Amino acid sequence: MRRFLLVPVVIVLLGAGVAGCAGLRSERQGRDVGRAICDIKKADNADQAQRALDKFNRRAQKAQRIIGRPITEDVQDIQNNLNDLVTHVSQGNEALAQQDVAVISRNVNTVSKQGPALVKRFYQGVSEGLGDCT
Secondary structure, eight states, X not given: OHHHHHHHHHHXXXXXXXXXXXXXXXXXXXXXXXXXXXXXXXXXXXXHHHHHHHHHHHXXXXXXXXXXXXXXXXXXXHHHHHHHXXXXXXXXXXXXXXXXXXXXXXXXXXXXXXXXXXXXXXXXXXXXXXXXXX
């Protein structure tokens, strides 16, 4: 009798463990995306900024595969903000580059309060990654 009761308990515990790992993986991917945005801001010239934008796009595609939805649909105008960031970094305008990062950060914070838990964890990770953009 105990054996029959133990099986459902083990299944529930395994399911919870897998869900927890997915959340951690999602959050780590989010941090990588946030850091990629910071790399754009920290670039010294247009070529480095473009390479950092390409890196961001690769990270965003990988994150999309993991969380199951495109992040650019969630964050309003993120591609426009990233293009502005690349332009401002290329021009050496640190004030506008910081403003671009702040706009992206606000959008991410807004989105992190909506959607399924996995998506929320992803955007919390992005916020953490953006925290290094000072």
